[in-house]
Amino acid sequence: MTKRLRRAEAIIWLGAALLGNVPTQGQSASPQGSFLEVEGTRLYYEECGSAPQAVVLVHDGVLDSSAWDDVWPEFCKHFHAIRYDRRGYGRSPVATAGYYATDDLAAILHHLQLKRVAIVGSSHGGEISINFTLDHPEMVERLALVGAVVGGMPYTKHFMDRGEVLGKPLEKGDVKGAIAAALNDKYLIAPGNDAAKKRMAGILSANPQDLTHPELELPVKPALPRLGEIHIPTLLLVGDADIPDVHLHAGAIEAGIPSARLAVISDVGHLMYLEKPAEFSRIIIEFFENQ
Numbered sequence: 708m709t710k711r712l713r714r715a716e717a718i719i720w721l722g723a724a725l726l727g728n729v730p731t732q733g734q735s736a737s738p739q740g741s742f743l744e745v746e747g748t749r750l751y752y753e754e755c756g757s758a759p760q761a762v763v764l765v766h767d768g769v770l771d772s773s774a775w776d777d778v779w780p781e782f783c784k785h786f787h788a789i790r791y792d793r794r795g796y797g798r799s800p801v802a803t804a805g806y807y808a809t810d811d812l813a814a815i816l817h818h819l820q821l822k823r824v825a826i827v828g829s830s831h832g833g834e835i836s837i838n839f840t841l842d843h844p845e846m847v848e849r850l851a852l853v854g855a856v857v858g859g860m861p862y863t864k865h866f867m868d869r870g871e872v873l874g875k876p877l878e879k880g881d882v883k884g885a886i887a888a889a890l891n892d893k894y895l896i897a898p899g900n901d902a903a904k905k906r907m908a909g910i911l912s913a914n915p916q917d918l919t920h921p922e923l924e925l926p927v928k929p930a931l932p933r934l935g936e937i938h939i940p941t942l943l944l945v946g947d948a949d950i951p952d953v954h955l956h957a958g959a960i961e962a963g964i965p966s967a968r969l970a971v972i973s974d975v976g977h978l979m980y981l982e983k984p985a986e987f988s989r990i991i992i993e994f995f996e997n998q
Contacts, residue, residue, distance in 0.1 A: 742798075745814045746806065751798035752791035752815055755783035761821045762786040762995065765812065767830035767854075767978070770910050771797030771917050774829075777906070777984035778991075785992050786825075791815055793832075795920030802923040809839045809927070816846065825849035825995050830953075830977065834858055837930050837960070840937055849998055850941040851991050854949055854977045856956045857963075859929025866952045882918055895977045897948035903981040934963025940998040941967040944990065946975035946982070953977065 740753030753772070762782060766772050772790040775782075782788040792799035793808060812835065816824060825848055828836030833855025840847045869892075876884030896903045911917060941964045945957045961969045970990065975982040 743815060743818050745811055747804075748794060748800055748802065750791055750794070750811055750815060752789060754787065754789045754819065755779070756785070756787045758786050760786050760995065761819075761824040762788050763812070763816065763821075763824050763826050764788065764790040765826060765828040765832035765836050766790070766793065766796065767832050769830075769917060770907065770978070771799075771914050773797060773910050773914070774907075774978065775980065778980050778988045781985075781988040781992065785996065787821075789815065789819065789821075789824075794923075796917050797914050801916065801920040805923050805925045807927065808835045808924050809842050812839050813843060813846075822846065823848045825851070827851045827853065827991060828855060829853040829980070831856060834930070837934070837937070838927055840939070841930055841933055844936070844939075847939060849939055849995055850937070851944065851994060852941065852957075852960065853944045853979065853987075854946065854953050854957075855943065855960065856953065857931050857934070857960050858927065859931030860956050860959050862952055863955075866950065869950075877918065880919075882915055893976075894948060894950040896982060897946065897974055897976045900975070900982045903978065906981050907978065931959065931963065934960060935965065937964045938966060940994070942991070942994045943967055943969040944979065944987075945969065945971050946977060946979050947971050947973050948976040950977070 740751055742749040742751055751772075764772065764775050764779075764782070766774050771792045775790050779788065779790065791812075793811065794800070794802040794806060823846060826836045826839070828834070828850070830853070833852040834857060836850060836852060837855065837857055840850060876882070896907065941960075943957050943961055945954055957969055961967045972979050972983065972986065972990075980987045
């Protein structure tokens with residue numbers, strides 16, 4: 708994926724009504740987790756729960772790991788849960804050189820001595836989760852992909868044009884302008900889900916580097932033609948109000964992974980765990996516990 712496309716992809720998911728400087732409700736003023744030294748940088752991570760099954764949450768390309776705040780307590784009750792901030796997000800410093808996102812995920816799991824995990828990956832975090840499963844099939848036992856995209860699948864002109872419009876302010880360093888340009892976006896958060904809009908506004912206000920950090924993630928071999936190599940139970944969740952490209956990607960992933968099944972969630976957009984956290988938690992937990 709080119710730098711231009713990845714930047715456009717990230718900007719697209721800003722959308723839907725960021726309502727100013729609303730304090731984030733879930734993130735504490737001081738870290739509750741730990742930092743792992745990885746190749747000259749540090750990755751912030753948290754873990755909770757004592758159940759035998761380990762589940763790692765991989766956030767999307769706009770919000771840091773505090774995006775999971777509304778579902779985190781429920782996952783902690785059922786699993787040994789892990790979440791982390793990817794480079795440049797939340798409490799993890801920005802990248803200063805090229806890196807592979809899958810290597811960072813592997814480093815955290817090795818540090819925690821986890822040999823087999825289930826993964827929940829959102830949007831570009833879902834793409835990372837797919838790539839990680841292809842690179843380390845022995846380490847992944849189940850996948851839940853939320854509004855995920857897959858490397859090697861093209862994007863429509865509608866998707867790219869939208870990203871160009873929303874990204875122009877950021878090219879000038881104008882974060883507020885980028886947020887303003889995204890206010891009328893109709894795909895990220897479904898109309899009427901005002902609490903989710905406020906949550907997202909709070910996260911971005913507390914962590915502006917989520918939007919402004921340099922993108923130095925290195926490209927990897929496209930996963931689309933290799934999806935048939937994934938043979939673990941895989942659940943795909945897509946919001947009915949999400950952008951059509953995400954539905955296209957979900958269809959391609961469902962067709963490519965033999966054991967995949969797709970569920971479309973009503974009245975939500977791209978970030979359904981902010982919009983319907985209870986329903987999201989129930990669906991994922993039931994899938995992981997019953998497979």
